[in-house]
Amino acid sequence: MADSHVIECTGLSKQYGSRQALDGLDLHVPKGSIFGFLGRNGAGKTTTIKILLGMVSPTGGSGRVFGLPVDNPASSVDIRRRTGFVSEEKDLYDGMSVAQLIDFTARCYPRWRRDLQEQYVRSFELPLDAGVKTLSRGTRTKLALLLAFCRGAELLVLDEPTSGLDPVVADEVLQQLVGHVAREDTTIFFSSHQLAEIDQIADRIGIVHRGRMMLAGVLDDLRQDFRRVQAVFEHDAPALTSSAPGIVRVRRQGRVLSVTANGNVDAIVAEAHGLGAVAVDVTAMPLKDMFLEIVAGEN
Amino acid sequence: MLLRPNPASGVPIYLQLMEQVKHGVETGALKPGDQLPGIRPLAEELVVNPNTVAKAYRELEHEGVIELRQGAGAFVTASARPVRAEAMRAAQSILGAAIEKLRQRGVADDEIRRMFEAQLAAQPGTGAHRG
DSSP states (O other): OTTTEEEEEEEEEEEETTEEEEEEEEEEEETTOEEEEEOOTTSSHHHHHHHHTTSSOOSEEEEEETTEETTSHHHHHHHHHTEEEEOTTOOOOTTSBHHHHHHHHHHHOTTOOHHHHHHHHHHTTOOTTSBGGGOOHHHHHHHHHHHHHHTTOSEEEEESTTTTOOHHHHHHHHHHHHHHHHHSSOEEEEEOSOHHHHHHHOSEEEEEETTEEEEEEEHHHHHHHEEEEEEEOSSSOOOOSOOOTTEEEEEEETTEEEEEEESOHHHHHHHHHHTTOSEEEEEEOOHHHHHHHHHHHHO | OOOOOOGGGSSOHHHHHHHHHHHHHHHTSSOTTOEEOOHHHHHHHHTOOHHHHHHHHHHHHHTTSEEEETTTEEEEOTTSSHHHHHHHHHHHHHHHHHHHHHHHTTOOHHHHHHHHHHHHHHSOOOSTTOO
């Protein structure tokens, strides 16, 4: 498993004083995937990223990147060398010009890809002579991505890569991410609040809530299996008698029984008919609705 | 030729891509021997995950619609067209007649759509219906 998974965490926990930031998080990111990491503010996304990069130590569980333990100082250096990280703030040295910053960064990485650098300077239309601190948010993001792309990283960890970008620039960034994964042997792990973006380019997702992984899987499988079943009854809706695997949430309101399920929809529909439902509807759920159900179902 | 899939439709993206290719074959937009775009350029063009495009191509090959030739790309097979096109025409007329009847009885289109989904879920198929 360690060979095929770039990131493997089991039961990862992190306690800050009395606050449990992570509470037994499991995370498995296969090589070559674009993994969308979703969660509300404070759900544990940033803590997870910091642990992966060795910036904080977990208080429990185990985490490995490239098969190397994240809480060992020596292996953590190796992990960071092979990983490109773009923070939400897009921290860059403001005192330099774009060209100076690129040259400066290139000298730090022996595997720097001059060919990619030239390609991305062109496709991102980066103003080489401009001061980094004068750049717009979009251009700043593109520069941060270029620096991460060109260092020959096997893993890119992106924290909210498109936050604050206009839709045109955001789409351009997504296109470059997809292109980069397609051409280079890279895995992308990115957190975002932009569910539509994750929906578009991720092949796998994980939804974290209160420090635990609530739902993880192949996004196309979830699209196929996640359904809302709504059954209407003559009188007050009865309770479901079975507890079919895959049931995420059940609500009864008057004559209506709503069941959100991840798979096993056939069995639930059959049971609703068996209970005497007069009408049964099944609707597909976009990622946004899956997210809301998972997160709201816990409250 | 292929369009950007709609991720929010609830239909898996690889299935949407497969449908587009099959539709292309059925309408004659894609002819036997035609070459499809490579996985990487197509992923970039449509801004979808390359693994997802690869899965769609694998499934299309499995169904005999396309043929993957090592290093050369994906090609529409010679046998892709006839069987499927006829079956689809028949299916379209059955479905068309059913929809027409329902409309005549005053059932709205979005109700038809929901009932269709529910009915599909209520009548588990023989296995060929899942990708």
